[in-house]
Amino acid sequence: MxxxxxLSMGLALAFCGLASAGCAKGDSENKRTPITLPDYENMQSExxxxxxxxxxxxxxxxxxxxxxxxxxYIFIMGQNAGAVGSEKxxxxxxxxxxxGIKAFVDISRNLSAIDATIENYSKHPSFAGYNYDxxxxxxxxxxxxxxxxxxxxxxxxxxxxxxxVEFLVNLNPSExxxxxxxxxxxxxxxxxxxxxxxxNSIYKDSSLHNWLSCDSYPICNNQTSKHPYYLKTSWxxxxxxxxxxxxxxxxxxxxxxxxxxxxxxxxxxxxxRKPTYEDIRLQAYSLLAYGYDSISYFxxxxxNAVGEFQDYQQAMIDxxxxxxxxxxxxxxVNEELRxxxxxxxxxxxxxxxxxxxxxxxxxSEDEFYFNKSMDALANPLELKHLSGLKGFESDEDVIxxxxxxxxxxPGFMVVNYNDSSWNKKVNAKMNFGDYTQAxxxxxxxxxxxxxxxxxxxxxxxxxxGVFVIPCS
Numbered sequence: 142m143x144x145x146x147x148l149s150m151g152l153a154l155a156f157c158g159l160a161s162a163g164c165a166k167g168d169s170e171n172k173r174t175p176i177t178l179p180d181y182e183n184m185q186s187e188x189x190x191x192x193x194x195x196x197x198x199x200x201x202x203x204x205x206x207x208x209x210x211x212x213x214y215i216f217i218m219g220q221n222a223g224a225v226g227s228e229k230x231x232x233x234x235x236x237x238x239x240x241g242i243k244a245f246v247d248i249s250r251n252l253s254a255i256d257a258t259i260e261n262y263s264k265h266p267s268f269a270g271y272n273y274d275x276x277x278x279x280x281x282x283x284x285x286x287x288x289x290x291x292x293x294x295x296x297x298x299x300x301x302x303x304x305x306v307e308f309l310v311n312l313n314p315s316e317x318x319x320x321x322x323x324x325x326x327x328x329x330x331x332x333x334x335x336x337x338x339x340x341n342s343i344y345k346d347s348s349l350h351n352w353l354s355c356d357s358y359p360i361c362n363n364q365t366s367k368h369p370y371y372l373k374t375s376w377x378x379x380x381x382x383x384x385x386x387x388x389x390x391x392x393x394x395x396x397x398x399x400x401x402x403x404x405x406x407x408x409x410x411x412x413x414r415k416p417t418y419e420d421i422r423l424q425a426y427s428l429l430a431y432g433y434d435s436i437s438y439f440x441x442x443x444x445n446a447v448g449e450f451q452d453y454q455q456a457m458i459d460x461x462x463x464x465x466x467x468x469x470x471x472x473x474v475n476e477e478l479r480x481x482x483x484x485x486x487x488x489x490x491x492x493x494x495x496x497x498x499x500x501x502x503x504x505s506e507d508e509f510y511f512n513k514s515m516d517a518l519a520n521p522l523e524l525k526h527l528s529g530l531k532g533f534e535s536d537e538d539v540i541x542x543x544x545x546x547x548x549x550x551p552g553f554m555v556v557n558y559n560d561s562s563w564n565k566k567v568n569a570k571m572n573f574g575d576y577t578q579a580x581x582x583x584x585x586x587x588x589x590x591x592x593x594x595x596x597x598x599x600x601x602x603x604x605x606g607v608f609v610i611p612c613s
Contacts, residue, residue: 178550178580178612179487182587186486188213190434191475192245193441194399195219197458199233201240207441208240210457210468211475214435216272218247220445225254237267245309249274250286252295259303270307270349275356277313278335282323293339300343307349309397310340314357314379333382337390345392353383356399356439359424359514362414370414370562374513377427377540377558381495381518384431388492397435400424402471403456406449413454418470419561419604425474426606429485430542430554432492436478438471480585481608488544488552494522497558500537500567512538514558527553529611531595532572537565539601555599556606567601571609578613 192214197203198221207215215237223229225248237244244267248254255271262268279288289310296308315329327335336353344351359376363369380398387394402421406412428436440456457468478485497515515521515538524533527543529551542554559565573579573595581588581597583605589612590597599607 175577175613176550178610179546179548181484181487181546184483184487186483189436189478189482189486190214190243190395190397191478192216192397192435192437193457194437195440195442195444195456196222196233197442198462199229199236201236203458203462204233204236204240204242206458206464208242210472211479212242212438212441214243214245214269215441216245216247216437219442221442225251226258231261234262234265234267238265241267243267243269245269245272245307247272247274249276250284252287252292255295255299259299259306263303263306268306270309272309272311274311275313276310277322277324278327278332279324283321288324289335289339293343296340297343300347304347305349307344307352308340309350309352309354310336311397311399312336312353312355314355314375315382316357316373316375316379329382333386337386337392341390341392341394350395350434351393352397353387353394354397354399354435354437355379355383356437358399358401358412358439360401360414360416360420361411362409363411364409368562370560372514372558372560374517377495377497377514378517378519380427380431380433381520384433384492385494385520387432388494395435396431396433397437398428398433399437399439400428402438402467403440403443404454405451408451413451416467416470417561418473419602421467421470421604422474422477422606423556423558423561423604425478426554426556426604427540427558429478429489429606429608430495430540430556432489432542432544434489477585481582481587484582484587484610485554485608487546491546492542492544494520494526494543496522496524496527496533496541496543498524498533498535498539498541500535500539502536503538512558515540527551529573529576530571531574533569534572535567535569537567539567539569550610550612553609554606555601555609557601557604559603561603564603566603567599567605569599569601571597571599573597573611576611576613578611580610580612582608 191212194216196217217233248271318329357379359373361371361373383396387396404413404415442458443456443460444450446452455465540556540558544552557567579590579597
């Protein structure tokens with residue numbers, strides 16, 4: 142079968158010893174010149190942006206609890222925030238001023254709110270800008286949402302008058318392109334091109350964040366299946382679409398993606414699955430493998446039980462304002478990310494791609510041996526293109542995010558990419574050739590590991606990711 146061919150080729154490359162450029166000096170027959178890595182943890186960098194969708198009540202205590210969970214940005218919206226321009230929303234901005242949280246104000250389907258509020262909101266140090274959720278290219282004649290072309294006209298004028306205000310358009314994922322939007326049909330490539338042409342071009346000469354954002358949720362459920370829990374096939378490719386646009390763009394872009402932090406939808410439906418700590422960290426580390434600048438949680442506070450939300454479905458904070466176990470899970474993941482964000486941020490601006498690796502345990506006797514998520518990637522890297530890494534072996538499926546620091550030193554984000562319900566742990570070996578050590582960041586904590594014959598052995602727990610930098 143095709144998978145067996147791919148697996149065989151991947152393992153052959155892994156064991157044959159791939160040509161490497163990396164940090165080596167001289168040809169392949171000579172030892173490379175040892176290098177000393179920069180002190181990443183003491184270098185200046187912008188913190189990873191971690192956001193929550195649907196804000197808590199605008200009190201100091203509620204927002205302090207939010208900040209204590211590792212969030213530094215917030216989308217002010219939902220039943221707790223009131224309407225744009227309301228006293229409650231003003232209170233929310235004042236609390237963000239007090240606590241040092243940057244805020245986006247949601248104006249989806251309400252572009253006129255810019256003129257009504259921007260002069261006042263711009264006075265708040267916390268005010269980052271506005272966001273608009275899930276428009277398509279042209280005006281949606283079903284729900285009357287503005288189109289990207291309409292939004293761009295307004296944003297262009299806004300940027301000329303208020304050049305310090307950002308605008309974040311959050312896009313639909315690729316699986317939504319064939320839905321009935323009440324507009325002419327379009328491809329996903331045309332949709333992404335509209336975002337970069339109409340919105341990102343406005344900020345091309347600005348020092349502000351030039352946002353490229355999307356949402357798609359991978360933690361899925363199908364109770365009619367023998368194995369009801371699974372990862373959405375299209376999710377990794379959606380991460381790749383934005384990451385590759387950023388990598389290949391002449392304009393500096395800031396990438397954001399939403400991750401699933403609550404069950405939602407119809408009972409026993411596709412997204413009616415409560416995310417665990419392992420599910421949240423799998424999503425977060427996968428975003429880092431794709432070089433993302435920002436991670437947004439859907440949701441932080443729990444929406445009212447209407448529409449796609451049921452009474453029993455809760456987010457990080459329940460409808461009574463109490464912490465849930467999802468809060469503790471999200472907080473734990475954010476603490477891990479914060480612990481090594483300075484290191485990661487020295488690499489992710491030079492993200493080069495992701496290499497998927499099928500595990501040796503994945504044979505035709507294994508019911509889950511065919512990882513559709515990885516097979517769906519349009520432009521995966523091959524192992525031979527990961528400089529500094531001569532070979533890689535794993536018993537379970539992983540993705541390897543490949544990036545470099547400002548001096549060209551390679552870094553690798555290795556993620557156990559398997560649905561958490563299968564409880565698959567990874568045993569992997571990374572062959573770094575004549576490197577003698579590696580810096581390994583696991584759960585955010587650094588260790589320096591001596592390599593035997595250039596080999597680093599990794600054991601990854603369910604949903605875990607580690608960042609590896611070969612050195613010496």
